[in-house]
Amino acid sequence: MIDRIIIWLYEHRGKLFLLLCLPLLVVAWQWGAGKYQAALAVGPEHEAYPIPPKHDDDTLRVAVIGDSWAEYHTTLECDTIFCRMAKRLTRKPVKCFSNGHSAKVSKEIYNEMFADRTVEHAWERDYCTQPLIEQHPDYCIIMAGINDLRLYKPTRFYTGNYRLIINLLLKNGIRPVVMEMPDVDFKSSLEKRSLVDQMAFGMLSWITKVDYRSAPAYREAMRNMLDETHLKDSVLFIPVDHWNPGGVFARPEIYLDDRFHLNMDGYHVIDSCMATDIVNDYMKRNNR
Numbered sequence: 001m002i003d004r005i006i007i008w009l010y011e012h013r014g015k016l017f018l019l020l021c022l023p024l025l026v027v028a029w030q031w032g033a034g035k036y037q038a039a040l041a042v043g044p045e046h047e048a049y050p051i052p053p054k055h056d057d058d059t060l061r062v063a064v065i066g067d068s069w070a071e072y073h074t075t076l077e078c079d080t081i082f083c084r085m086a087k088r089l090t091r092k093p094v095k096c097f098s099n100g101h102s103a104k105v106s107k108e109i110y111n112e113m114f115a116d117r118t119v120e121h122a123w124e125r126d127y128c129t130q131p132l133i134e135q136h137p138d139y140c141i142i143m144a145g146i147n148d149l150r151l152y153k154p155t156r157f158y159t160g161n162y163r164l165i166i167n168l169l170l171k172n173g174i175r176p177v178v179m180e181m182p183d184v185d186f187k188s189s190l191e192k193r194s195l196v197d198q199m200a201f202g203m204l205s206w207i208t209k210v211d212y213r214s215a216p217a218y219r220e221a222m223r224n225m226l227d228e229t230h231l232k233d234s235v236l237f238i239p240v241d242h243w244n245p246g247g248v249f250a251r252p253e254i255y256l257d258d259r260f261h262l263n264m265d266g267y268h269v270i271d272s273c274m275a276t277d278i279v280n281d282y283m284k285r286n287n288r
Contacts, residue, residue, distance in 0.1 A: 040153060042160030043107040046114050048171040051134045059093040060086060060282060063132040063174075065165075066109055066143030068261060069182075070100025073143075078267045085275035090282070097135065101127040105153055106144045106161035113168060133172060139236065139278050140169050141177040145218060146184060146260075155221035163225060170234055177278065180222065180240045181215040183247035185259035236281050243273035 055061070062082065064070050073079065079096040086094040101112060115128035133140070142165055148158040162178075169176045219240075226232040244251060248259050254266035262270060 040157055042157060043110060043164065045164050045167070046111075048168055049114070049116075049130070051136050051172050054136050054138075054173065057093075059095055060090060060279075061135065061137040061139075062086070062094070062096045062177075062278060063129070063135070063137040063140040064096065064098030064100070064143065065113070065129040065132060065140060066100045067104050067147055068100060068102035069143040069146070070098050070141075071102050072100070072261055073098040073267065074100065076264060076267060078271055081268060082271045082275055085272055086279055089275060089279040095137075097132055097137075098141075099127065099129050099132055100143065103147055104144075105147045105151060106158055106165070109142075109144045110161050110164045110168070113165065133169070133174065136172070137174055138282065139175050139177050141179060141274060141278075142166075143179055145181040145215075145222075149181070149215055149218055150186065155218055158218055159221050159225040162222065163229060163231070166231055166235060170231075175281075176235045177274070178222070178226070178235045178237045179274075180238060181218045182240050182244065183215060183249075184255075184261075185248050188259060236277065238274065238277050242277065243270050 064073050082096040083094045112128050115130040166176045256263050
């Protein structure tokens with residue numbers, strides 16, 4: 001009898017193995033699905049921290065936060081470029097201070113506005129933008145969203161976390177500057193990946209219904225969010241057409257070779273636009 005049982009177990013070992021693994025597969029699937037849903041969820045809203053009152057002087061202060069576009073603004077010393085352009089337009093002192101973190105999505109950019117509550121490692125504190133906010137700038141330029149599209153985050157993820165950034169700035173009396181998502185060469189970047197990566201990204205694009213080749217869906221979602229939440233009049237919205245109407249393929253000379261990031265010429269173009277729009281808005285709001 002025992003011999004028959006042993007023989008039966010041996011003959012059906014494959015099916016038994018699958019049967020024993022089934023609960024583990026279910027647990028793994030639920031864990032993976034939970035992690036996936038968490039990765040696509042809008043982050044929790046943190047309590048706003050108090051900042052000093054506005055400076056009692058005639059200096060126009062502008063902060064720049066976001067992803068690699070904000071980080072390059074720092075490393076290429078474009079704060080100086082912006083100040084020079086804005087000062088020429090307003091004829092008053094101008095201060096610009098920027099900090100960004102490459103490859104970060106909108107949720108992470110929002111979290112990095114809270115140095116004391118969201119940072120786990122000491123070295124990450126260097127990327128936190130709370131010190132910029134605490135300087136109480138008049139305006140804060142937000143450069144975020146490219147990595148949301150690159151990593152196939154849904155538009156609701158992008159607009160939901162962006163709204164949290166806007167709300168924090170408004171609670172502190174800072175006027176948000178919403179930069180419409182620019183054009184970059186996503187397709188070329190994906191084609192440089194392995195075939196397996198391309199197939200995986202293609203499947204993910206199909207599931208999330210996001211086209212990796214362009215940003216119109218994100219632009220439309222942003223405009224709709226600003227309208228639906230009645231934030232449109234509370235922010236300074238700068239359309240991409242104001243500084244690069246033709247996109248990356250029309251003006252490749254202002255991008256780096258990766259066609260993902262601006263070069264020095266590109267920052268001259270975008271800073272000129274931002275300085276002009278901000279100064280015009282500032283003069284209008286202050287009746288100057």
